[in-house]
Amino acid sequence: MRVPTLTLLYIILAILFSVVIAYFQYFFKVKNTPKNHILLFSLRAISIFLLLLLFINPKVKLQKTENIKPKLSVLVDNSLSTTFFKEKDRVLELVRRFKGSNKLNDKFDVNFFEFGKDIDLTSADSLQFNDSHTNINKAIKSVNSLFKDEIAPMILISDGNQTIGEDYEYINSKQPIYPIVIGGTVKYDDIKISQLNVNKYSYLNNKFPVEAFVYYDGDKEISPTFTIYKSGKKVFTKKIELSKEKKSVTILTNLLSDKEGIDYYSASISQLPNEKNTRNNTKSFSVEVIDEQSKVLILSSILHPDLGAFKNAIESNKQRKVTIAQINSFKGDLEEYQFVIFYQPTFYFKSFLEKRTANFLIVTGTKTDWNFINSLNLGIRKSYINQSENYNASYNPNYLTFIQENIGFNSFPPLKDKFGAVDAEGNQTLLFQKLQNITTNEPLLATIEKGERKYGMLLGEGIWKWRASSYIKESSFEVFDEFVNNLVQFLSSNEQRKRLDVKIENLYLANEPITISALYLDSNFKFDNRASIQISLINNETKEEKVIPFSLINNSYQVKIEGLSPGEYNYHITVEGQPIQKKGKFKVADFQIEEQFSYANTKKLASIANSSEGKMYYPNQQDEFIQDLIKNDAYVTIQKSIEKEEDLIHWKWILFLVISLLTIEWFLRKYLGKI
Incomplete structure (x- = not known):
């Protein structure tokens, strides 16, 4: 002192x-x-x-003087594969031994984490081994970030089979990793459908392609049969040849779409005589058959990356075919197209915009003639100057025209348009302009309905950057493309505005939670938060019926369904006291990605152990492992003087x-x- x-x-x-x-x-x-x-x-x-x-x-x-013990992180795989490999009791015993080792806890500050699709950085006290995905990469990165400035080796209790996320084998870990391998380590002959590629949509009386990748892990020469079934009936079969030298084969076929609606298929490969895991021999898929393809026109006076971004996003839905044309060379008829995008209109667009009174989207930017747009009486006017400005997007959770979740609009790069104040009336704004981190009441993306007229306006160029940004975040274009197609679907439809809009998929996987969203509007087309909405589900095979109410979450109704057994279900969504309903069907496929592996991936676990200067162990080596950690001089208590x-x-x-x-x-x- x-x-x-x-x-x-x-x-x-x-x-x-x-x-x-x-x-x-x-x-x-x-x-x-x-x-x-x-x-x-x-x-x-x-x-x-x-x-x-x-x-x-x-x-x-x-x-x-403070004694700082090194951290020891125990990462426990909480996915379904642990149960599938019948390793649940062994994992629980490993966790109990680590918690009960006095010598280990005297030397280390031991922290337990569970992981599956995500990682719980608080504890591992609720191990249920029911997570439908495994993301080892995310778990390791999260712990590395948590203890980035400390000595903190980690124990990874897992079978090493990852189902989502970046490959963890080559991760640059700051901390040594000690994998403890669970699951089968003895390799059995196994054959599986490793990947199935098929379009979600097809056209009536057309053929659609199906591409299947079959992988074989074994030494013998085999001749299995690949078969595709539709509603239990065989529609395609082919015998293939595989061996130790020829481990995989690609099968490509075309199937006929002979009936409008949703068709469910299953692809399977015949099992081997001594095959241990047959769960990966079958995969299901669905195809929605539509009567005709809608045509979309993008009309522009300039060349811009946005044109390709719109085309690729819209054509991700095979129902739509996009044509890009320049205003000075287009001689077609606008009536041939169900939807038109007028990209950065100028006075040369006058005759086309006068003919097209509905079902279009106007995209403005630095080359736009705002004097011309202001003269069209579209409900949005701009007092501008010839100087460009960057406008970020701010999502409007109160947008009620159609269901559109926030896909990270606030973090997308800014769009560029001419600077000026926007005067808007009679529109529904999905995205507001955000200028220098201040959210305004001026629209960035809005939809307008005037009687039978329906159109939209996007006030800014550079949406190609949004698509790229979404890909970086999601590792896929799917989320962004779905947003664009939601917008196109609403604007191109001539149907009257629906009071009940439901978002539901045609196919779900077993053991995965099913989330269904519904948007309900009153007779004045304003969101009604007083409604009582429920969904009735009937299993077509067992005739078992479930009735589940929707819950109000923000400005939509949602229901989360778990525990549905595989099979086809008819659904009926009703609003109490209203003659409004929605009917349809979906299928729960008997497929669990965590059950597609036959043995532990010791190769990748050993690789990450070596690259991080750790060591791989097996459960029966737990005592040896604990002694190695205790004797390791690299992990010592540090005395720190604090004033x-x-x-x-x-x-x-x-x-x-x-x-x-x-x-x-x-x-x-x-x-x-x-x-």
Whole structure:
């Protein structure tokens, strides 16, 4: 403990000052000093000193030594594969042994985490081994980030089979990784459908392609049969040849779409005589057959990357075919197209925009003639100057025209348009303009409905950057393309606005939660948060019926369904007290990606152990592993000297004492007749 020299000097000066002030009051030029003046002098001197001490507020510096133990992170695979490999009890025993090892806990600060699709950075006390995905890469990166400045080796209890995320084999881990392998390590002959590529849509009386990749892990020569079934009936079969040298084969066929609606298929490869895992021999898929293809035109006066971004996004839905044309060379008929995008219109677009009164999207930018657009009476006008500005997007959660989730609009790169104030009326704004981190009430993306007219406006160029940004975030264009197709679907439809809009898929995988969203509007087409909506599900095979109510979440109704057994289901969504309903069907496929592996991936686990300077172990080597960790000199407790400043006085008690002393002095002076 050490008091700073300057503080000591202040305290000495405070003592001298207090004594001098009290002396001048009770002894200076006083000839006959009563004895009671000594007591009053003492009370006054102490009171003044304590008051000065409050202002000085002396602090002491304390030197403390802290022992910092190295961190040890135990990452436990909480996915379904643990149960599939029948390793649940063994994993729980491993966790119990790590928690109960006194020597290990004396040397390390042990932290337990569970992971599947995500990682729980709080504990591993709720292990259920029911997560439908495994992301080892994300788990390792999260722990590395959590203990980035500390000594923190990690134990990875897993079979090493990852189903989503970036490949973890070559991850650059800052901490040593010690995998403990669970699951089967003995390799059996196995054959599986590793990948199935098929379009979601097809056209009536057309053929659609199906591409299947079959992989064989074995040494013998085999001749299995690949078969595709539709509603239990065989529609395609082919015998293939595989061997130790020829491990894989690609099968390509074309199937006929002979009926409008949703068709469900299953592809399977015949199992081997000694095959242990047959769950990966079958995969299901669905195809929605439509009667005709809608045509979309993108009409532009300039060349821009946005044109390709729109085309690729819209054509991700095989229902749509996109044509890009330049305004000065287009001689077609707009009526041939169900939807038109007018990209950065100028006066040369006049005749086309006068003919097209609905089902279009206008995209503006730095080359747009806003005088021309202002003259069209579209409900959106702009007072602009010939200077460009960057506008970020701000998602409007109160947008009620159709269901569109926030796909990260706020983090997308800005769009560029001419600078100016936007005057809008009669529109529904999906995205507001955000200028210099300030969200305005001016639209960036809006849809307009005027009687039978329906169109949209996007006030900015550069949407190709949004598509690229979404790909970086999602590792896929699917999320962004779905957003564009939602917009196109609404604007191109001539149907009256629906009061009940439901978002539901045609095919789901078993053991995965099914989320269904519904948007319900009242008779004035305003969101109604008082509605009671429910969904009735009927299994077509067992006839078992489930009735589940929707919950109100923000500005939509949602229901999350879990535990549905594989099979086809008819659904019926109703609104209580209203003649509004939605019917359809979907299928739950008997497919679980965590059950597609026949043995643990020891190769990748050994690779990441070596690259991170760790070591791979097996469950029966747990005692050896614990001893190795305890004896490892790289993991030692560090003594850290910490200097802290603490208050030397408690101001509340000092203040109470000062008031008490001054009160006593006052009463004594009153008693002695000094006042």
